[in-house]
Structure formats: C-alpha cells, structure tokens
Amino acid sequence: MGNGRTAGRVTERGGQERRAYRLFVVADQTALAKEAAERCSQIAQEAVARAGRFTIALSGGSTPKLLYSLLAGEPYSSRLPWQETHVFWGDERAVPPGDPDSNFGMAKATLLDRVPIPADRVHRMQAERDDLDLSAREYEAEIASVFAVPPTGDPPSFDLILLGLGPDGHTASLFPHTEAIRESARWVVRNHVPKLNSDRVTLTAPILNQAATVLFLVTGADKASALQAVLDGPSDPERLPAQLIRPTSGLLIWLVDRAAAGMLTARAE
Numbered sequence: 484m485g486n487g488r489t490a491g492r493v494t495e496r497g498g499q500e501r502r503a504y505r506l507f508v509v510a511d512q513t514a515l516a517k518e519a520a521e522r523c524s525q526i527a528q529e530a531v532a533r534a535g536r537f538t539i540a541l542s543g544g545s546t547p548k549l550l551y552s553l554l555a556g557e558p559y560s561s562r563l564p565w566q567e568t569h570v571f572w573g574d575e576r577a578v579p580p581g582d583p584d585s586n587f588g589m590a591k592a593t594l595l596d597r598v599p600i601p602a603d604r605v606h607r608m609q610a611e612r613d614d615l616d617l618s619a620r621e622y623e624a625e626i627a628s629v630f631a632v633p634p635t636g637d638p639p640s641f642d643l644i645l646l647g648l649g650p651d652g653h654t655a656s657l658f659p660h661t662e663a664i665r666e667s668a669r670w671v672v673r674n675h676v677p678k679l680n681s682d683r684v685t686l687t688a689p690i691l692n693q694a695a696t697v698l699f700l701v702t703g704a705d706k707a708s709a710l711q712a713v714l715d716g717p718s719d720p721e722r723l724p725a726q727l728i729r730p731t732s733g734l735l736i737w738l739v740d741r742a743a744a745g746m747l748t749a750r751a752e
C-alpha cells in the first residue's frame with residue numbers, strides 16, 4: 484500500500500514526548516483519495532473479520548469528497564462490508580440535512596445513496612434542531628447503544644475515524660479557543676464557534692482518542708503552515724486543536740499531499 488513517498492516516525496521534541504504517528508506524503512488529491520480508499524477497505528475487512536462489524540466516523544468539509552466517491556465505485560463498493568458497517572460523523576454544521584453545507588448531505592450524495600448500506604446503520608447528527616445540547620446528548624446515546632456501553636462511561640472505540648485539518652489548526656469542529664477543546668469527559672457536545680458566529684455538534688477529544696485508527700486527510704498548500712505547526716511546532720492545543728488528537732492506544736496516521744507537506748521539515752527515512 485502506498486505508492487507515494489512514505490515516512491513514519493516517532494517525534495520527540497524539546498523533552499516533550501509526542502505520540503508516534505505515521506506520515507504518508509503522496510503526490511496529490513487523487514493519489515490521496517486512492518490511498519485512503521485502500522486503507523478504509525482494509526480496516527473495514529479486518530474489523531468485520533475480528534468483530535463482525537465495522538464502525539467509522541466520517542469527516543466533513545471538501546477534502547474527503549473524492550474518497551467518498553471512490554468508495555462508492557468499484558472495486559471498493561464491493562470490497563467494503565456495507566451490511567456490517569455503522570456510519571457516524573465526527574461533526575456537523577447547524578444546518579438541515581439537505582443544506583449544501585451539511586456534512587451528512589455531502590456524504591449521502593457522494594457515497595451513502597450509492598452503496599447498499601442499511602438505513603439503520605447510518606447515524607446522522609441532528610444538528611438542524613434548536614436544542615443542539617439535546618442533539619449532542621442523543622448522539623452520545625446512539626453511539627452508546629450501537630457499542631452496547633453505558634453513555635456516561637468511558638468512550639467506546641471506533642474502528643476508524645476520518646479527520647480533516649482547517650487552515651487554523653481545527654479538526655472536526657474543535658476550533659481554536661473554543662469550549663469543546665477543553666472537554667475531558669463528554670463524547671459529543673454542542674460547540675459555539677464565535678468566528679463562524681454559529682454552533683456545531685462535534686465529537687470530542689476523549690472519544691476521538693479512543694479510536695483504533697485515526698486517519699487525517701490533508702491536501703493543498705493552504706494547509707501547509709497549519710500542518711507544519713501541528714506536527715513540528717510547540718505543543719499548543721488551545722491554538723492548534725488538531726494537536727489534541729493523540730490516540731490512547733490506537734494508530735494515528737497523517738495522509739497528506741505534497742502541497743500540504745510543503746513546509747514540513749525533511750522527512751526522508
């Protein structure tokens with residue numbers, strides 16, 4: 484797997500131990516979507532072989548669109564175990580599912596409407612409602628019921644969580660200097676984002692860090708300085724929330740294209 488340049492490494496810097504991550508640098512968006520599709524299908528098959536089901540949380544924004552389209556077509560649409568797959572979201576905008584800004588809407592159009600996944604395996608965040616605190620609690624309860632765990636206990640472990648990176652260092656809807664980045668117990672919360680003058684519903688660091696695999700997908704030169712700061716800069720999760728993502732025992736993979744990797748220090752292994 485991985486026909487791009489591969490670099491994996493353990494970063495230790497200034498006495499601060501950083502959790503190991505794998506960094507894969509590929510040529511461009513197309514190569515990235517293909518690499519990600521290969522990984523998704525492999526992780527899905529292994530999860531079903533191990534536990535009889537595959538649980539994934541999708542990311543929103545524009546970067547994963549190509550991946551979702553690829554997964555909806557051959558060979559991936561036949562390779563993924565849709566009947567045994569549960570699809571969740573990492574975050575959602577406060578809009579109805581049919582809105583062009585809806586993360587659910589994007590995944591539905593590019594992937595879910597085109598593959599044989601049972602409707603009751605698609606777990607949408609109801610972020611169009613007035614009471615987003617209630618929507619967040621209900622989403623926690625839905626996660627808990629699928630994983631058959633109490634909603635107030637330790638968060639369960641998703642097989643795979645896809646994440647993106649904003650130019651400001653945010654991931655999911657964990658934006659710099661917002662309340663949700665300080666959450667240490669809840670799995671899902673409403674997060675008010677002043678710079679967007681809007682609320683979001685988002686998974687929190689405690690549940691994101693419980694995942695078996697966290698796969699960041701990052702493309703484009705506009706992400707280069709944020710990526711460099713997150714991976715090479717000092718630890719400052721308040722300013723760079725993507726630094727909060729340090730899986731407790733799972734794998735952390737950064738899959739980025741050359742443009743996004745443009746400012747990273749030399750990675751040759």
Ligand code: 6PG
Nearest residue numbers: 543544545546647648649654655
């Ligand atoms: C969202 C996302 C968010 C996204 C980044 C990157 O709802 O916007 O979940 O965290 O991943 O903003 O977005 P792009 O892929 O559009 O650059």
